[in-house]
Amino acid sequence: MAGPMGRMMAGTGPESRTLDxxxxxxxLLGHFRPERLTLYAMLFCVVLSVGLNVIGPKILGRATDLVFAGIIGREMPAGSSKDQVLDSMRERGDDDVADMLRGTDFTPGQGIDFDSVGRVLLFALVVFTVAGLLMAVATRLVNRAVNRTMYRMREDVQxxxxxxxxxxxxxxxxxxxxxxxxxxxxxxxQTLQQSLGQLVNSLLSIVGVLAMMFWVSWILALVALVTVPLSAVVAARVGKRSQPHFVQQWRTTGKLNAHIEEMYTGHTLVKVFGRQDESARQFAEENDAxxxxxxxxxxNSGIMQPLMFFVSNLNYVLVAVVGGLRVATGSLSIGDVQAFIQYSRQFSMPLTQVASMANLVQSGVASAERIFExxxxxxxxxxxxxxxRPEELRGRVALEHVSFRYDPDTPLIEDLSLxxxxxHTVAIVGPTGAGKTxxxxxLMRFYDVTGGRITLDGVDIARMSRDELRAGIGMVLQDTWLFGGTIAENIAYGAAREVTRGEIEEAARAAHADRFIRTLPDGYDxxxxxEGSxxxxxxxxxxxxxxAFLSDPVILVLDEATSSVDTRTEVLIQKAMAKLAHGRTSFVIAHRLSTIRDxxxxxxxxxxxxxxxxxxTALLTAEGAYARLYKAQFVQAVAEVD
Structure with missing residues (x-):
């Protein structure tokens, strides 16, 4: 199991780098380049939607002014002009009321014009409806761009x-x-789907609303901007505190998944050695982390929203106080103040949204950093x-002064020629760690030599493509690997071409697998x-x-291929292997020396x-290292019989 090694390596390598x-x-945004047209269309829809949403409060402010003007005009004597009514108020000493009404467009003696109010409200309804539809289209375009980008990223990772x-x-x-x-x-x-479109919408809303606020009243706009630096400080401080925790969160997720995967694939071993409690303790530690x-x-990221709401409420209070004073002096109409208060909310809301999305963005970027690693x-x-590639693949293999080391400071193979x-069938034996595998x-180019070269029919394998090299090599490992599917599909996996059921069954018979396969409920199906359950x-x-039989290789590699079968089946397989190896170059790695006598x-x-x-025979006669290995196994076998 890889657990101990993985734990020893924790905190080393690229995983320990900090997030930039x-x-x-x-x-991450650069991965969206192929979706430029979709993003441009999304941006166009968002701009129109934000523009319509921005003018909405101004339209509603006009409706408010019409209602207020109708209420005021109804109380005034008919036949008089607006100026005459205001002059009359000043003569009576009502200067404050006259100043306030100066910004209201009323007609004395005329009540509320419901037709005009209805037309304004209908126009506002159309504006908000179109804005909503455009935002729905923009959301669909965002989802399309994100899903396509994630599709390509998965392909890149694979x-x-x-x-x-x-x-x-x-x-x-x-x-x-x-x-x-x-x-x-x-x-x-998930991060991009939830934040990309909303982030663009919020940023454009900030710009659009700010422009409308300066249009309505530059003084109130400056008042509303007073709290912006405070919002920026809050967002920066909170974001800086939460960013490292998101990085750690996803690193810990990877470690926990690694532990769960190990415990699941090795659950039998865990039970055999009674390590359930230790496994549970380690899981608890990783889970707690x-x-x-x-x-x-x-x-840390969650406190962003309440803090931003607090700042937004401060902004609302300041705008309401200063706006009330401006209405009292007649500098603004009530409708304009109402519109500005809505703009103030619209201005604060996207700021809060942008700040609140910081946790999503930081989490997504932390994951992106791991993908980029x-x-x-x-x-x-x-x-x-x-x-x-060789002109004719015959299977002549030559190792010329080959050297190799996993660790640059630790030699493993030095100046090996063969x-x-x-x-020919070549058997490779030796103690564990001798370099057999x-x-x-x-030979398979899973690793490249650090010195010398390996040739196949006179061609350096480093000059061959790995696919061409491995296409001529069949390999059977000690650790079996099967995938989810039928037995026939697993056998056919060895062929680079379409094979018939007859060829699959012939390969199974050659490997003495046909008998037990036919005893299964669905046979080859x-x-x-x-896991091969x-x-x-x-x-x-x-x-x-x-x-391996079905792949019909030129070179056959058997790495302890018969270690998991019984003695009778081993004998049958040895005969089948002799037939398979006829005319082929074979490399056999074996610990049981009785299997490689021929x-x-x-x-x-x-x-x-x-x-x-x-x-x-020659090696036994020489009474060297091979003879010692053979005698040790023979003595062990006799002891087991006794």
């Missing part, structure tokens, strides 16, 4: 994962990588273009999951061997070097 909010935010070297996955927990490819991308999509990070992030990871060396002729990984470990191995050449590796090579 501005750079990551700009880079493509990147296929280009990453095996060393990348060796150093990270599988669940943590999966969390980036699933949870983080989903979080980015996620709770703490999430709580701090949400709490994955996309920026160093890739495996690119295939040469155009790739070189020639394997076509059709590493040698196969180098039996559906199994990725319903079939034993040995039966899973037989299915993977049948997959190999053309046996290589004994220790500390990354070949210390012995020869046939089974």
């Amino acid at each position: 909010f501005k750079v990551s935010g700009r880079r 493509t990147k994962l296929s280009r990453l070297p095996l060393s990348y996955f060796d150093k990270r927990q599988r669940g943590e990588v999966l969390s980036r490819a699933t949870n983080d991308i989903d979080n980015i999509g 996620l709770y703490e990070a999430g709580f701090k992030a949400q709490f 994955l996309l920026d990871a160093e890739e495996q060396q690119a295939d040469p273009v155009p790739g070189v 020639v394997v002729e076509p059709g 590493t040698l196969v990984n180098l 039996t559906v199994i999951d990725g 319903g079939v034993s470990a040995g039966e899973k191995q037989l299915i993977t061997i049948a997959r 190999a053309d050449t046996i290589l004994v590796m220790e500390n990354g070097a070949i210390v012995e090579q020869g046939t089974h």
Whole structure:
């Protein structure tokens, strides 16, 4: 299990870098370039919608003025002009009332003009309806742009994962990588859907409302702007406090997912060794860490909205006081003050919305940073273009002074030379850590050599494309891998072309898997999951061997391929392997030396070097490292029988 390694590496590598909010935010927006036309259409709809919403309060203010003028005019003597009525009030000493009514357009003796009021209200209804429809269209366009962008980002992540070297996955927990490819991308999509359109709408609303406020009364507009610096300080302080917690929240989410994935895939092992309590304790620790990070992030960002509402109420009080004084002096009509108070609310609301969206934006950018870390990871060396391939693939493999090390400071294989002729079977044996599997990984180009070269039929494999190289190699690993699907589909996975059911069954018979497959409820159409539930470990191995049969490779690699089968089945498989290996170059990694007696050449590796090579009989006669390994296994086998 990868858990201990993953825990040892926690806090190292790119995951420990801090979030660069501005750079990551700009880079995230850069992914929307292919959606420029959609975003331009969305922006056009938002501009029109905001413009209509902005003039709405002014229209309603006109309706208020008409109603107020009708009420005032009805109380005035008919036949007089507005100026005559105001002069009469001043002569009576009602200067304050006269000044207030100076800004009202009333006609003495005339009541409320309901026709005019109705037309104004109908116009306002049309304006707000069209504004709402335009905003609905803009929202649909935003969702379309976001979903397409997330679709491409998922493709980028999938493509990147296929280009990453095996060393990348060796150093990270599988669940943590999966969390980036699933949870983080989903979080980015939800963040953009909830905030992108609303953010544009809020920013345009601020500009439009501010312009209307200066048009109605520049003095009141300046009063409303008094609280803006306070709002900016609140948003900046709260955002700075909550930003690191969002980064930690998603890092902890990845760690928790990695632990859950490990415990699920290894649940049998956990139960066998009685580690349920330890697993539960570790889960509780990771869960508590996620709770703490999430709580701090949400709490710190959550106080943004009440603080902004407080600032908004201060703004409302200031505007109401100064607006009342302006009406009293006749500088503004009541309708204009009413409109301005609505504008004041409209101005404060988008400011509050922008500040409140900070938690969403910070969470999304934190996830984007994790995705960008994955996309920026160093890739495996690119295939040469155009790739070189042998004129005829015969299977001659040569290792010329090959050196390799996982860690630059720790040599593993040094100056290894080997020639394997076509059709020969080479068995590789040695103690654990001797470099047996590493040698196969180098042949498959899962890793590239750090010195020397490996040739296939005279062509350096580094000059071949990986697909062409691996197309001629069939591989059966000790750790079986099956995917969710039918058994027939799992066997057919080994073929690069469409195969018939007959070919699938023939491969299964060659691997001695046909008998047990036909005993299953649906035979070859039996559906199994990725863990191979319903079939034993040995039966899973037989299915993977049948997959290798079907691939018809030039080079065959068997890494402990018979380790999970019983002795009788092992004998059958050895006979089948002999048939499969006829005319093919075969590399067999084995711990049970009884399975490789018939190999053309046996290589004994220790500390990354070949210390012995020869046939089974010759190596036993030499009484060297191979003989010691063989005798140790023979003594062990006799002891087990006794």
